[in-house]
Amino acid sequence: MNREIERAFSSYLRKNGMRVTPERKAILREVFALHRHFDVEELFDILRRKKTRISQASVYRSMPLFVKAGLVIRTAGAVGKVVYEHVYGHEHHDHMFCVKCGKQIEFNDDKLEKLQVEICRKYGFNPEYHNLEIDGLCKNCAKNKRTGGKYEI
Amino acid sequence: MNREIERAFSSYLRKNGMRVTPERKAILREVFALHRHFDVEELFDILRRKKTRISQASVYRSMPLFVKAGLVIRTAGAVGKVVYEHVYGHEHHDHMFCVKCGKQIEFNDDKLEKLQVEICRKYGFNPEYHNLEIDGLCKNCAKNKRTGGKYEI
DNA sequence: AATCTTGTTGAGAATCAATCGCAATAAGCG
């Protein structure tokens, strides 16, 4: 992981009267070792497998800190589950999600980003983060389209 | 409520070998009487206040059906909560969500919609529905910005 | 209209994510 990230986080903590603990650092390290979306359960499992002696509660407690520090974002997950993704030093991207096979396509479009900022301005809204998910059928599934599929929503 | 909606739903059910029950119809009616976002708890409370003898489980069971039938959409709610909104015969819109005060702003932008379709085409993706949520600070909260606010994320 | 099949309901138990309370611990200050 990047030394820079750790420093950014420590700085965020101190600035807000919070403490830099080995637990928080260890969790952050794993978050940035995971190059995909994940939920707290997965993260906790990884930490446990690595024998770090960190409680689930601490993991739950740390995630909002990472988010507030701008290092991690929370994206829409399955029903009643919160999904995270680290973001520091990464390109922002949006998702297409195939409702049939579950395939995820990541994309990024500059025009789209700019247009959103423009729209926000119209409403006096200060965007910090956005999440666009387009649901539909991927190329493959559109081809073998069956009506009335029973995929989960 | 619209007779047309009820017919659309009944048709969806029959097409998939499911049954049209008074419970499902009553729930659907309330969903379309509610002209705003809601969660299952609210919906259930309303049904109870109206003395309809419908169980919470049935409400939970019905929601995904409405979604699959294309009458209702699920949008991102607070942590661990699912929020719904009826959509049939309504203009599609997206949301801005103030992370500090929780205010929701609905907006719609034609250019944005068209741009998305265009992007999908590039990926051979067939969009059916999309959900864009822009998180940030509303006009008011941006003004009285305190650093390190403790709002939940 | 009576019968049959099978999807649906209600009630409560069960599950699962997330949070909380509290005593023990330790970060960071002087």
Added chain:
DNA sequence: CGCTTATTGCGATTGATTCTCAACAAGATT
């Protein structure tokens, strides 16, 4: 080093959602 107080871990708790299962009833068949 010693003090203050944020943080930890544990277990209990909350709260939303799902499950189980027996009773019921929708819709097809006769």
